[in-house]
Amino acid sequence: MKYCFDEVIERRGTNCIKWDYTKEIFGKEEILPLWVADMDFSVPPQVQQELEKRIKHPVFGYSGVPDGFKESFINWMQKRHDWSVENEWIIANPGVVPAISLAINTFSEEGDKVVIQPPVYPPFFSTAEKNKRELVLNPLQETDNGYEMDFDHLKKNIDSRTKMLIFCNPHNPVGRVWRENELEELVRICAEKDVLLVSDEIWSDIIMPGFKHLPLAKVADKLAYDGVITCMAPSKTFNLAGLKASATVIPEDKYRAKFIDLAERFGMNKVNMFGGITFTSAYNYGEDWLECLVSYLDENMDFLIKFLGEKLPAIKASKSEGTYLVWLDFRGLGLTDEDLVERMVHKARVGLNPGFSFGDQGKGFLRINVGCPRPLLVEALERIEDEFKNG
Numbered sequence: 161m162k163y164c165f166d167e168v169i170e171r172r173g174t175n176c177i178k179w180d181y182t183k184e185i186f187g188k189e190e191i192l193p194l195w196v197a198d199m200d201f202s203v204p205p206q207v208q209q210e211l212e213k214r215i216k217h218p219v220f221g222y223s224g225v226p227d228g229f230k231e232s233f234i235n236w237m238q239k240r241h242d243w244s245v246e247n248e249w250i251i252a253n254p255g256v257v258p259a260i261s262l263a264i265n266t267f268s269e270e271g272d273k274v275v276i277q278p279p280v281y282p283p284f285f286s287t288a289e290k291n292k293r294e295l296v297l298n299p300l301q302e303t304d305n306g307y308e309m310d311f312d313h314l315k316k317n318i319d320s321r322t323k324m325l326i327f328c329n330p331h332n333p334v335g336r337v338w339r340e341n342e343l344e345e346l347v348r349i350c351a352e353k354d355v356l357l358v359s360d361e362i363w364s365d366i367i368m369p370g371f372k373h374l375p376l377a378k379v380a381d382k383l384a385y386d387g388v389i390t391c392m393a394p395s396k397t398f399n400l401a402g403l404k405a406s407a408t409v410i411p412e413d414k415y416r417a418k419f420i421d422l423a424e425r426f427g428m429n430k431v432n433m434f435g436g437i438t439f440t441s442a443y444n445y446g447e448d449w450l451e452c453l454v455s456y457l458d459e460n461m462d463f464l465i466k467f468l469g470e471k472l473p474a475i476k477a478s479k480s481e482g483t484y485l486v487w488l489d490f491r492g493l494g495l496t497d498e499d500l501v502e503r504m505v506h507k508a509r510v511g512l513n514p515g516f517s518f519g520d521q522g523k524g525f526l527r528i529n530v531g532c533p534r535p536l537l538v539e540a541l542e543r544i545e546d547e548f549k550n551g
């Protein structure tokens with residue numbers, strides 16, 4: 161392979177959340193961390209080179225969004241997702257979670273209702289709650305075909321105070337890449353009930369072979385619904401999460417003007433100097449690297465699923481359609497969540513995300529991140545096997 165994803169790069173000592181904060185997060189230092197959603201891989205070489213070029217210039221004063229920032233994004237969306245985005249629809253922000261929080265504050269008031277679909281990325285809960293919005297849970301349903309949205313439940317749980325639904329497309333942690341008919345149904349319901357859709361598409365580029373990401377706004381456009389705000393970023397795709405740069409896409413003028421107004425008031429209509437450079441160069445030069453990355457992640461996922469099937473059949477998992485996360489079902493072991501986490505951290509010495517942090521629907525699950533060199537994945541799985549082989 162052209163890029164070496166097997167290389168284990170020492171990340172300890174870089175103030176890295178995944179490796180350096182294990183004591184604070186798990187209460188134990190010596191664990192193999194396969195939890196928080198970043199990867200243990202170096203960025204595409206061209207991205208590193210662009211950054212080095214800028215760092216060699218020793219003045220780091222105020223800087224604007226780089227020339228080519230929006231163009232790189234427009235070209236990427238067209239090429240990868242067949243979505244035509246216009247220049248003026250794009251707003252630069254310092255991350256997707258800040259953009260979601262801005263959207264909550266722009267389009268709803270304290271006490272209004274915000275719908276989320278657990279099990280789901282924990283900041284969907286906390287951004288709504290910390291902004292004093294009432295959370296409405298529309299849990300995904302477990303079916304023989306995997307997780308699905310529960311549209312009947314959604315229809316019944318929207319009322320006049322429901323202003324927005326925060327949608328995870330593709331879905332973290334269950335790894336669904338939503339199909340067109342599912343997206344259409346979601347849009348129809350929200351259009352009919354006048355609920356804005358904030359579509360978090362940060363995972364849209366990590367799509368396993370055989371699946372295709374569909375931007376929700378594209379589906380909504382076909383159905384003549386203009387209430388979609390899309391949050392995108394290159395941070396999962398190219399492993400740039402520490403650089404804090406994202407793009408929010410709002411085609412409808414009236415919504416965009418309100419969002420920009422609040423972003424300006426909070427000084428959140430900007431990206432960090434280095435984030436702007438890496439955003440632009442990753443979208444311009446990273447496609448070939450991404451193709452290799454996705455093949456590697458796909459093989460990691462196959463390896464994981466085969467390993468569990470052969471050696472730990474009581475732990476159920478299916479391959480994710482998108483993301484580099486896999487949702488592991490330990491319910492067959494009959495453990496309490498406390499025991500499960502205790503044994504995983506203190507006996508197996510592997511750091512995974514507890515399922516309950518994604519909502520009550522995640523009880524009995526753990527989330528594993530396969531965005532790591534295969535030798536680390538093998539080591540983690542062998543440790544898990546040693547601890548859980550007898551139940």
Ligand SMILES: Cc1ncc(COP(=O)(O)O)c(C=O)c1O
Pocket residue numbers: 197254255256257258281328332360362393395401406
């Ligand atoms: C669904 C989802 N949205 C947003 C983020 C983080 O976005 P940012 O770092 O740009 O705030 C993550 C990170 O794991 C995520 O999984």
